[in-house]
Amino acid sequence: MGDFDFxxxxxxxxxxxDGLLLSLQLFAIALAGGIFFGTLLALARLSSFKLLSYxxxxxxxxxxxxxxxxxxxxxxxxxxxxxxxxxxxQGEAVGPFTSAIVAFIMVESAYYSEIIRAGIQSVPRGxxxxxxxxxxxYWQAMGYVVLPQAFRNMIPIMLTQAIILFQDTSLVYVVxxxxxxxxxxxxxxxxxxxxxxxxxxxxxxxVICFGASKLVKYIQVHxxxxxxxxxxxxxxxxxxxxxxxxx
Amino acid sequence: xDFKFLLEQAPSGGMTYLGxxxxxxxxxxxxxxxxxxxxxxxxxxxGVLRTVPLKxxxxxxxxxxxxxxxxxxxxxxxxxxxxxxxxxxxQLGDWLKGTYPNLITLPFAQFSLWEFTAAVLCLGLYTxxxxxxxVRAGIESLPIGQTNAGLAMGFTLPQVYKYVILPMAFRxxxxxxxxxxxxxxxxxxxxxxxxxLELTAQSRQISEYTFRTFESFTVATLIxxxxxxxxxxxxxxxxxxxAVPGYVSQGGH
Numbered sequence: 427m428g429d430f431d432f433x434x435x436x437x438x439x440x441x442x443x444d445g446l447l448l449s450l451q452l453f454a455i456a457l458a459g460g461i462f463f464g465t466l467l468a469l470a471r472l473s474s475f476k477l478l479s480y481x482x483x484x485x486x487x488x489x490x491x492x493x494x495x496x497x498x499x500x501x502x503x504x505x506x507x508x509x510x511x512x513x514x515x516q517g518e519a520v521g522p523f524t525s526a527i528v529a530f531i532m533v534e535s536a537y538y539s540e541i542i543r544a545g546i547q548s549v550p551r552g553x554x555x556x557x558x559x560x561x562x563x564y565w566q567a568m569g570y571v572v573l574p575q576a577f578r579n580m581i582p583i584m585l586t587q588a589i590i591l592f593q594d595t596s597l598v599y600v601v602x603x604x605x606x607x608x609x610x611x612x613x614x615x616x617x618x619x620x621x622x623x624x625x626x627x628x629x630x631x632x633v634i635c636f637g638a639s640k641l642v643k644y645i646q647v648h649x650x651x652x653x654x655x656x657x658x659x660x661x662x663x664x665x666x667x668x669x670x671x672x673x
Numbered sequence: 674x675d676f677k678f679l680l681e682q683a684p685s686g687g688m689t690y691l692g693x694x695x696x697x698x699x700x701x702x703x704x705x706x707x708x709x710x711x712x713x714x715x716x717x718x719x720g721v722l723r724t725v726p727l728k729x730x731x732x733x734x735x736x737x738x739x740x741x742x743x744x745x746x747x748x749x750x751x752x753x754x755x756x757x758x759x760x761x762x763x764q765l766g767d768w769l770k771g772t773y774p775n776l777i778t779l780p781f782a783q784f785s786l787w788e789f790t791a792a793v794l795c796l797g798l799y800t801x802x803x804x805x806x807x808v809r810a811g812i813e814s815l816p817i818g819q820t821n822a823g824l825a826m827g828f829t830l831p832q833v834y835k836y837v838i839l840p841m842a843f844r845x846x847x848x849x850x851x852x853x854x855x856x857x858x859x860x861x862x863x864x865x866x867x868x869x870l871e872l873t874a875q876s877r878q879i880s881e882y883t884f885r886t887f888e889s890f891t892v893a894t895l896i897x898x899x900x901x902x903x904x905x906x907x908x909x910x911x912x913x914x915x916a917v918p919g920y921v922s923q924g925g926h
Binding site for chain 2: 479488490492493494495496499500503589593594596597599600607611620621624625627629631632635636
C-alpha cells in the first residue's frame, strides 16, 4: 500500500470541473444530434426508395461494425478535410472539439437509428394507413401519428443508450481532449497523483450513471406500456398520440 | 488511393506495413478471446446467481453488475493498469510493474505482459457484467413451470439449473451473446490507451509513419468488417445446430 493524498482532489477541483463541463457539453450535443440524425437515418432505412434505404443501411452497419475509437480517428481525420472542401478555404483550422463532436454525432446517430427503427416498427401498420386515409401526407403522418407513439415506446431504451453515451464521452481521451477523464489524467501527471484522481473519476461516474439508471428504471415502471395501452384504448377517439409528452 | 505502400518494409519489427497491420489483428484477437473466456465463465456464474432464490448471492451478483456497468470502460482500463499495482501490497505491485515475467516472445510485443494482462482482466470483468445480464434475461424468459416441474420431480435446485434451465437458456441467448462477443472485439481497441498495439493502434501508427491515413484506416476498417461478418456467420451455423425443434426459430433471421 502506498501513501495516498486525497487532498489533491480538492486542489484539482477547478480543472476537474472544467473537464466535467466539457464532457457534459459533448454529451448534450451528441445526444441531440444523434437523436435528430438517427431519426432521419431510421426513416431513410425504412423508406421504400432504395436510393435512400441502401446508403442508410450501409452507413449504420459500417459504423456499428468498427470500434468507437476507430470511428473517432476516422472523423478526426476526415472532418478537417471535408470542412475545407465545403468552405473552400485553405488552412481553416478545425479544432479537436469540433472533430470530436462530428464523430460522436455520426456514431450516435447510427446507434440511435437502430433504436428508433425498432420503435417505428413497433407501431401497428394500421396507424400510418389510418393517417393516410385521413388525408395526411408522409411528414404529417410521421410527425403527428407514428413518431410520437414510437418515441414514447422507446423512451427507456433511449435513456439507457444516453447513459452509455455519457460513459463513451470518456473516449475523447484518445484525441487528447480534456474531458473529465482527460482533465484528471492531466492533473494526475502534473502532481504525480494519478491513483487518487482515477479513483475519484471512477466514483463520480459510478454515482452519476448508477443514479441515472435507477431513474430510468423508475420511469420505465411508471410508463408501463401495458398500462399506457389500457389508457389509450379508452380515449381512442381523441387520438392519444397527439398529446405532447402525455402518458 | 494507393495501397502498394503496404508491401514496403516498415521501419521496425522486420516486416512490411501489412505485417504491422496483421500483428495488430493478432493482438486484437488475442486480447478479445482471452477476455471472452473470463467474461463467459464469470458472466454465466453471476447471471445464474442473479436468478437464484437466495438473498446474499443475488445481492453480490447485482452489486457486481451495477459497479462494472456504471464505470466507463476506459476508466476501468486505467484503474487496472495504473491504480491496481498501487493499492495491492508493495511487493506485488512492484512485481507487476517491473519484473512480471514476459513468458512468451510474440512478434511485435513492444509492451509488457503486464499491459496485456491488465487489458484482458479489464475487458473480461467488464464484459462479464454484460454477459451476466444476457444470461439472466435468458433464464427469466423461460416459463417458471420448467423450474417447478423440475423441483416437483425431485431434482435439487443445482440439478434443475444443470439439466433443465441452463441447456435451454444458453441456446436462447446465442444471438445476444454473439453481439456481446462482437462488442468485446470492438472494445479491445481501448487497450491502445495502455500501450497494446492492436489493430486500431497499428492503423494509426502506420498513418503516422506513411501519411497514408485514408488507406491505412480503410484497411483496418475492412478487417473489422470481415471479422464481424465471419463471427455472425459462424454463430448462425452454431445456432441452427443446437436449436430446439419447435422452440427456437431455426435460422429465420
